[in-house]
Amino acid sequence: MSERTRKRTQVADVDRSLYDFTYSEEGYERYDDGLTPDIVRSISAKKDEPDWMLQMRLAALDTYHAKEMAPNWGPSIAGLDMDHISTYVSPKTKQAKDWDDVPDDIKTTFERLGIPEAERESLAGVGAQYDSEIVYHNMREEVAKDGVIYTTIEDALHDPQWEPVVHEYFGKLIPPADHKFAALHYAVWSGGSFVYVPAGVKVEYPLQSYFRLNAEGAGQFEHTLIIVEEGADLHFIEGCSAPKYYEANLHAGAVELFVKDRARLRYSTIENWSKNMYNLNTKRARVAADAKMEWVSGSFGSHVSYLYPTTILAGDRSSCEFSGITFAGATQDLDTGCKVILNGADTTASVDTKSISKDGGCNTFRSSVVVGRGAANARASVSCQSLMLDDISRSDTIPAMDVRNATANVGHEATIGRISDDTVLYLMSRGCSEAEARTMVVGGFANPVSKELPLEYAVEMNNLIKLEMEGAIG
Amino acid sequence: MSNHLLRVSGLFAGTEDKPILHDVSLSLGARETHVLMGPNGAGKSTLGRVIMGDPAYQVTDGSIQFDGCDITDQSADKRSLAGIFLSYQAPVEVPGVPLYSYLRTITQKRPELKMTARKFRARVGEIAEQLDMDSSFITRELNVGFSGGEKKKIEMLQLLLLQPKLAILDETDSGLDVDALSVVSRGIEAYRAACDGTLLIITHNTRILERLSVDQTHVMVRGRLVAEGPGSLIDDIDAHGFEQFERAAEGTDAQ
Numbered sequence: 207m208s209e210r211t212r213k214r215t216q217v218a219d220v221d222r223s224l225y226d227f228t229y230s231e232e233g234y235e236r237y238d239d240g241l242t243p244d245i246v247r248s249i250s251a252k253k254d255e256p257d258w259m260l261q262m263r264l265a266a267l268d269t270y271h272a273k274e275m276a277p278n279w280g281p282s283i284a285g286l287d288m289d290h291i292s293t294y295v296s297p298k299t300k301q302a303k304d305w306d307d308v309p310d311d312i313k314t315t316f317e318r319l320g321i322p323e324a325e326r327e328s329l330a331g332v333g334a335q336y337d338s339e340i341v342y343h344n345m346r347e348e349v350a351k352d353g354v355i356y357t358t359i360e361d362a363l364h365d366p367q368w369e370p371v372v373h374e375y376f377g378k379l380i381p382p383a384d385h386k387f388a389a390l391h392y393a394v395w396s397g398g399s400f401v402y403v404p405a406g407v408k409v410e411y412p413l414q415s416y417f418r419l420n421a422e423g424a425g426q427f428e429h430t431l432i433i434v435e436e437g438a439d440l441h442f443i444e445g446c447s448a449p450k451y452y453e454a455n456l457h458a459g460a461v462e463l464f465v466k467d468r469a470r471l472r473y474s475t476i477e478n479w480s481k482n483m484y485n486l487n488t489k490r491a492r493v494a495a496d497a498k499m500e501w502v503s504g505s506f507g508s509h510v511s512y513l514y515p516t517t518i519l520a521g522d523r524s525s526c527e528f529s530g531i532t533f534a535g536a537t538q539d540l541d542t543g544c545k546v547i548l549n550g551a552d553t554t555a556s557v558d559t560k561s562i563s564k565d566g567g568c569n570t571f572r573s574s575v576v577v578g579r580g581a582a583n584a585r586a587s588v589s590c591q592s593l594m595l596d597d598i599s600r601s602d603t604i605p606a607m608d609v610r611n612a613t614a615n616v617g618h619e620a621t622i623g624r625i626s627d628d629t630v631l632y633l634m635s636r637g638c639s640e641a642e643a644r645t646m647v648v649g650g651f652a653n654p655v656s657k658e659l660p661l662e663y664a665v666e667m668n669n670l671i672k673l674e675m676e677g678a679i680g
Numbered sequence: 681m682s683n684h685l686l687r688v689s690g691l692f693a694g695t696e697d698k699p700i701l702h703d704v705s706l707s708l709g710a711r712e713t714h715v716l717m718g719p720n721g722a723g724k725s726t727l728g729r730v731i732m733g734d735p736a737y738q739v740t741d742g743s744i745q746f747d748g749c750d751i752t753d754q755s756a757d758k759r760s761l762a763g764i765f766l767s768y769q770a771p772v773e774v775p776g777v778p779l780y781s782y783l784r785t786i787t788q789k790r791p792e793l794k795m796t797a798r799k800f801r802a803r804v805g806e807i808a809e810q811l812d813m814d815s816s817f818i819t820r821e822l823n824v825g826f827s828g829g830e831k832k833k834i835e836m837l838q839l840l841l842l843q844p845k846l847a848i849l850d851e852t853d854s855g856l857d858v859d860a861l862s863v864v865s866r867g868i869e870a871y872r873a874a875c876d877g878t879l880l881i882i883t884h885n886t887r888i889l890e891r892l893s894v895d896q897t898h899v900m901v902r903g904r905l906v907a908e909g910p911g912s913l914i915d916d917i918d919a920h921g922f923e924q925f926e927r928a929a930e931g932t933d934a935q
Contacts (some may be wrong), residue, residue: 627736632772634756635765635840637731637789643757646785650776650821 236421237294243267249294253360253396258373266382266392269357273386281510281539286484292455295337295393295421301358303344306401312336315418319323324662325351329443331356335428337421338396346628349409355402356413359429362400366631372400375431379462379490379518382653387458387486391427398428398459401442408439412474416445417459419483425456432462434469436494441472441662445480447507454509455483463491465499467521471499476663478670481537486512495521495550503530505542506670514536514572516545519553519581528557531655531667534567536600537635543572543604548584548614555586560655563592563599564674574606577614584614592622593651595644645675684745685710685878686731686764691742693730700726700737702903708846713879715889715914718900719922720852724882725769727900728848730882732766733759747845763845763877767835769852774822778803782822787841807840810870811863830857834849836867843875846925851883854896861888868892886918901929 238246246267250260250435275283302308305322316322316334324332331345333356345356355368362368382392397417419426436441446457457479465471471491479485483507493499499517517526527547534540548557561569571590592601603620625647633643649656649671656664686708688725696698697729700723707840708714716724730737731744733756743752774782784800788791811833833835839847851864865888871877872935881888894911906925907913 219919227699319688626772627773629774631732631734631736631756633774635760636842637732637757637760638786639757640755646777646782647774650774653776653778 212547236292236296236424240289240291240392241267241270241293241393245293245480249394249396252296253363255360255363256369256373259363259493261383262377263393266389269383270389270393272384275391279510280541281561281568283484283486283510285509286456288390288456290423290453292421292424293395293427293564294433295424297336297341301340301361305342308334308342309516312341313674314462315420316342316416316661320662323674324331324414329414330354330409331390331413333358333399333413333415334419335372335397335415335426337419338426340397340399340563344413345392345413352407352409353404354409355400355409357400359395359398359431368400368402371402371433372431375433375464376429377453377462377463379464379492380460380488384488386461386518390486390489391429391458391460395427395429395460397426398430399531401430401432401440403432403434403438403440403469405435406437407435412441412443413442413576414445417457418447419455419457419479423453423455427457427459428459430459430461430463430470432473433464434466434471436466437468438466438590439470441474441660443474443476443660445663446475446477453482453598455480456486457483457508458486459488461487461489461515463489463499465491465493465497465524467494468496469494470498470500472502473515474502474659474663476504476666476670477507481509483508484510488519489513491516491526492518492520493524493526496523497521498524499526500658501526501528501530501544501555502655503528503542504542504652504655504659504667504670505530505532506674508540509537511540511542513542514574515546516547517555518547518549519547519555522550523552524550525554526556528555528559529655529658530559531652532559532561532569532571533671534561534563535674536565537653539568539570541570543570543574545574545576546574546586547578548581548586549578550648551580551582551584553581553584555584557586557588558654559590560651561590561592561601562595562651563601564595564599566596566598568600568602568606570602572604572606572621573618575608575616575618577609577611577616579610581611582613584616586614586616588616588618590618590620591651592620593648594622594624638659641675645672648675685727686880687745688727688731688746689743690696691727691730691744692740693726693737693742695737696739696920698824699740700903701730704742704900704903704905706898706905708880709895710845710878711876712895713892714881715894715911716880716882717884717897717902717914717922719884719926722900723903724884724900725850725852726903728766728850728880728882731759731848732756732764738884751931760842760844765839765842765844765847767832767839767847767849769850771823771831771835772828773824774790775824777817777820777822779816779820783838783841793842798839804837805840806835807870810840811836811866813837830887831865832860832863836863840870840874841868843871843879845872846880847871847877848884851885851888861885864888865891869891886914889914899925901925904929 334342688706690706897913899907
């Protein structure tokens, strides 16, 4: 009887050769492992920074050393040995405005990731970071003409017009004392983006920054600072990937987003770090009156993630929408979610997340909704759907709500499901193989998130899902 | 007998803990229309699913031959590509999967149905018109939020698109839904006109068969085929019910 039932086999790992390639870092400037004031000083000196930035770095380093090895409430980060993480690795190149001027190995990397092609077809501007430094930055002329600034923080600091702006906003939304890895970030940050959209300007095409960590045993600490002035509109996309190494890599970036009155900012992320990455990233947005913040987030990679983009709805009638999907496979423990703080009156927040667990992967969805005393008639809804693809994976949902205004309306729903045998049979009896049937169901599950992305990124996300699903069933 | 499209011989099958089908033998010739009838719970739907290759059921003895090949151990997708189609009484909903791209995917799996995107769109439109479907259905997700009658239309749409050699229509539950009934009748007519394949209609409702010329009727009771006759057997069942066959089955069970 049993020999008639078809056998299923599990394949240990997935072919991720698309992302999994490396180039030699010979000739690169790589700072010693570990963390000392000397390293911080030399990073700052190399960037020729204003003194306030150096002082901020040194103070942050003290904070970092003073804080306990947090966190102790989520996935283990015991495999992360800070004495063996190089905080600064710089490719031997200057920033280019033309892909032809980017060194061949780096250019090939980004070409394989489809970045120059995407720029030609559908983006208003592109930044590409390789290890610790931005190697390419360019923006369409018509966007620049509108007064939009899209550059690195380093360059903004060297511009007398923008240095005071950076000084005013940098580190204000995420203070260095926020948590241990925020402190680390401010001590050794390098690269990232500075975006300024003047009042009333609607940027038609998205801007995109791509972060690639090539060096083994290194950290990436880019800082993204975006200011969208009153009535302006921007879509910003970040993409991340890294090849697989045996030694741990660390990503501790910071993203600070200021959305002014009546403005709209959409921030989309496709993250596919390799599975030796500790992704301890901090993202935060402050949203003023009648403004709107939209997050779209696809997390596929990393060994351990702690990631909870936070939205502060400060202004009355401001709103935020969060759509996210997390895919945890073998060896992955991903603790993700989002936080919303509703302080203004008549604010609304809508959170819709999905998680997929497979091959023993762990997903924890953590959400926090805080409704302040002044947030009359605030409305928040949180929905979390989990899909388990086998019996050895794990999925937990931990929602927290703190409501201090009696007129607020807060709701939460969570579901955990599996792919039913009847669904697989239905699709198979129309000609799909079992693997195709499962991939189709998972793709459908992720569809509400991927359809929020621009087409080419939706395609990339679907490809990542296929990549993760491939070889699962033999 | 070699010109039989489907040949089920001495089939025993069931779930892990419960045998359902006992010694079932059935032969369907090309272009024939067969009807499988029987009281509730007789195992009719199970037979349809076993022919389709549902892994929830295990074949413990006997064999299934289709188009000259032994398919007893084949998976459902292989059987589908070989030309077997099963229309479900309650099709599953698959959230997030756009109906149109799903239809394109399952059509492209079949080399004999290769066509351009443009031709495909025209073909879907044509079938939708035949089935009197609202054009908005195409932008929706596979079976999600459709009524029973609409789901039936989507099943018939797939039947007409894929043009299988053998269509098994499981209509055991749709007996009382007049809408669904007329959809299925229309689907059957269009299928007949388009590819003249073989039909096995599973039902316990005779209205669906009124406008159909049936070659053979099979009666199943408690997992056994207890009677076989011409199309006119349906009228007899209509008039007298299944009691006579149930009595006969008791005799078989006792042996």
